[in-house]
Amino acid sequence: MHWVVDKVPDQSLLNTANWKFIIPRLYWNYPNDDILLNISMASSPVIRVTSEKIEATINGDMIIDVVDNKEIVPVACISVIVSASGVVDASGNKVYGRVGLDNFSLALKWSKIGNFHMSLIQGVIRVLLNTVCMPYLNSRLGNGLILPVVHGFTLQDVYVLTSAEQLTLCSDVTFNASSMASLL
Structure with a gap:
């Protein structure tokens, strides 16, 4: 997965001027320039x-x-570990969910602008996660994911069971003869 963040609710967060007291060398080298956050997965999620x-x-x-x-000039790379948890529900032929941030940590991998205090940056990233990432993810999960159904069949009374190491979707399946007749 790959995501480029170029817009946030508080757009000033994506400008070097807003970071001049947290990462002074970023502002000194690139005064009042826009920032892009290029986020990619380092490994599959656990x-x-x-x-x-x-x-x-x-x-x-x-x-x-x-x-x-x-x-576009890459200036630093930060390793991010995010822990989140959520719940899953189903209705009709869709699966819905919601998720919340549990914890996260940051570590500087490399930098062209010197070392900087990760604890200061962690506060800003927490705001970014809570105001951009989590609402975006919950919006997508709130719309639901459509369960695939074979033509002529529909799902009824879908529900989700979770137990240790297992997620199970249960449903009644009904056959719609009229939709099959239209194919013939």
Whole structure:
């Protein structure tokens, strides 16, 4: 998975001027330039299913790119580990969910602008996760994922069972003869 963040609710977060007190060399080298956050997965997520919830730990890399005179310049890479948990529900032929942030940590992998205090950056990233990433993910999960159904059949009374290491979708299946007759 790969995601480039170029817009956030508080757009000033994606400008070097807003970071001049947290990462001074970023601002000194690139005064008042826009920032892109280039986020990619470092490995597959680790998922744990329990009877109450589903937990996931995601390892990723966030490359901080600066747009300097219309040229994208990678300036630093931060390793990100995010732990989240959520619940799954079903209705009709869709599966829905919602997720919340449990914890996350940051570590500097490399930098062209020197070392910086990760604890200061962690506060800003927490805001980004809670105001951009989690609402976006919950919006997508709230719309539901359509369960595939063979033509002529429909699902009724779909429900989700979770137990140790297992997620099971249960449903009644009904046959719609009129939709099959239209195919003949």
